[in-house]
Every structure is written in structure tokens, then in C-alpha cells.
Amino acid sequence: MDCYKKCVACLFDYETPVTLVISSKRVGAVFRLIQLLIIAYIIVYECWMQQAYQETDSVVSSVSTKVKGTAITNTAVLGVHVWDVAEYVIPPQGENSFFVLTNMIVTPGQTQGRCPEVPGPTTVCLSDSDCRSGYSDVRGSGVQTGLCVNYSASVKTCEVLSWCPLENDTEIPGPALLEAAEDFTVLIKNSIQYPKFKFRKQNILPHINSTYLKNCTFNRKTDPECPIFRLGDMLAEAGEDFRNMAVKGGAMGIFLDWTCDLDMKERLCVPKYTFSRLDNKNCETNAAHGYNFRYAKYFKNSDNTETRTLVKAYGIRFDVIVFGKAGKFSAVQAIVHIGATLSFLSLVNAVCDWFVLNFMEKREFYNKHKFIHLDKMEDTQALVTVIFLKQAFMLHIVCSFTANFAEVRHSQSS
Helix, strand or coil, X not given: CHHHHHHHHHHCCCCCCCCCCCCCHHXXXXXXXXXXXXXXXXXXXXXXXXXXXXXXXXXXEEEEEEEECCEEEEECCCEEEEEXXXXXXXXXXXXXXXXXXXXEEEEEEEEEEEEECCCCCCCECCCHHHCCXXXXXXXXXXXXXXXXXXXXXXXXXEEEEEEECCCCCCCCCCCCCCHHHHHCEEEEEEEEEEHHHCEEEECCCCCCCHHHHHHCCCECCCECCCCEEEHHHHHHXXXXXXXXXHHHCEEEEEEEECCEECCCCHHHCCCEEEEEECCCCCCCCCCCCCCEEEEEEEEECCCCCEEEEEEEEEEEEEEEEEECEEEEECHXXXXXXXXXXXXXXXXXXXXXXXXXXXXXXXXXXXXXXXXXXXXXXXXXXXXXXXXXXXXXXXXXXXXXXXXXHHHHHHHHHC
16 A cells, blocks of 8 residues: 555656756866767767768769780690780670689680590599499589590599590699789779769769870879779789789779768869778688689581680689768758757766765765755755745845946946
């Protein structure tokens, strides 16, 4: 029953704040310090660093690339061969990316036929009974015929139906055949827009002309606005050695940061270029290291037999990654963010009350006057005293002001 009465009494209680002025340098210092910190947070972090007064939009982008350069190789398989952009950029146009061939294993003159499988744990045999006719190993090179044939003078493997002769990729050429690709260049054309602000721009800036493009190469100090990049320079800036990476290939990221403050002049909104390797070169094992794929060139030989040249291509894939955010002043955003942040000032009183009621020497005296219940006679008397003193103080100020004003008028009239 007592619990019920307390709940009812609590339900119908009404609380109203009482102003308690405490003359204390310690409390005053804490109070002003917290206020100063909150105001500094609003000015420095919200307004200056975060620019919370701005409305923002994300970038929409389109990218195209054009690689240039030639190289020459002299190998036993291909002989003297000059490589141009039509051969070493595969495919000619990618989705915000391009691939540059740097190394290869070439297997020429392949035709459909029978040949011994490359030696491996599942392909080495001693007799025909070790081979299964019609069996196809997903990791093998063809379909077994059921015969065990000589691969070399000392090794026998299962015969397969496949493109023969089979590719042997156990040894990768080193150094890379197309080391000269280090000096190739790529023109990156990037158009962006911020739809919300109807803002459009491209990385080929308005003052750049065709004469400049024919002679410039990106350099962070001398030509930071040139959109033509030397491949070797990009890898060097990313902390990579082009010749080492060219042997097995890899993946590189070209980052264009279009973060802009549209409250500033438009000419200040320019891309910032950075470069980084995307694949993990420091993996614990060498399995599946680098970047490679296969493609073939098909033709008919003199006997009208379909023939192909198989190429296992190693190279560097460059991904062009565009990102950014633009901001512009918005009165609504400014009111919402600054108003929400200023609400933190209400915490100052709570912190100071907690400090006064828990750590001050006269905390019990402050607690008695902080929380006053009108159903207690002694507390009522304390409240009356506080109100009386406050009213007496205000009356004193009014009387003093009136007396001073009358004295001034009297002196002016005399």
C-alpha cells in the first residue's frame, strides 16, 4: 500500500526549476571551460573541418583511356616482333580499366589432334590401364584416349585429344619480354558531374590545348594538371618496381579524387591523382600470384586446317577509380546542424550540477537548496527566504537606479 501511495504521489508531482546562484571560482571555471570547449567544437570541427553547413552530393563519372607506345622483342618462337597498342592493350576498351601486356608464354601452331598430356600427379602412367578413355580432368588439357604414350624418353603420360602441341607454362620468361612498356603512356579522359548542383567538369581543364597535350607528361611538381601518365612513373609513386611487377603481372589503382567545395571558385575544383597497388604482393604463398589470362589467334594453314597461336598473357591491369563529394552552402543544413550542436550547451548545467552536488565541500548545503519540496515546512521557509532575498535585491537595484536618475535630472535643471 505504501508503494502504491508513493507511485501516486510521484505521478502527480510537478517540478519547476529554481535558480541557485553559487559564487565559486572552481564551479565558474568548470562552467566556462565546458562552454568554451563546446563552442570550439562547433567552430573548428562542425563548421571548419566537417563543413556541416553545406548540402552535399556524390560524383557521377565517365572514364575513357588511350595508351600509346611501341616495343620490340626477339624470341625463338616469334623472332623479331614489333608490338603496338593494338596488340598489347587487351581488350581495346575496358570498363574504367585497361590492361597492358608485359610478359607472355606463346604456343604457336596448335591444331586439333592427339598428344601426350603434360606430366602431373594424375597424368603420369605406366600402362594403358592407368588411363581412362573419355575422362576429362578439369585441371588437365583435354580428354583422355585411354592410351599411355611417351612424353619424353623417361616419362609416360596419358594421351589426350586437345589442341596440340600442349602449352607448357612451368617456366615464366624473366626478365619480362615487354619491359619497354615502362615508358608507355596513357591518356585518361574523365568527365564528372554533381547533378544536385548542376555542376560539370572534366580533368582536361579549360586552359589545356592540343599542343600542350602532345608534349606534357604528368609530374606532381612540374605538370600536376597533365592527364597523360607514364606507366613506370605511376608504379614508382606507388612504391613498386615496374620490371619486377611486369614478370607475373598485377593490379594497379589510379585514383581520381574530385572532392570540391563549390562555395569556392570553380577553377579550384580539380582532381587529385594518387596511385596504389591493388593486389597483394606480400601474400604468405606464391600461389595464384600476379595477373594473367589466355587468348588465342586463329587462322587456316596451307592445308586449310584450323590452327591457332595460344598466348598466356601476363600484364598489369590498371583500374581507374573516381570518387568525390561536393558541398555547397545551405541555410537549412546550417540551421539544423548548428542548432543540434548548440543543444550540447544544455549539458553544461547538468555537468556543473553533478560537480557541485558530489565534489564540493558544501555539497549537502547546495543539495538542500537545489531540491525543495513544498510539502515540508522547513523547505517552504527556505524557499520563501530565497524568493524574499531575490525580490529585495531587485527592489534595491530599482530604487538605486531611480535615485540616481532623479539626481541627474535635478543637476541638469539647476
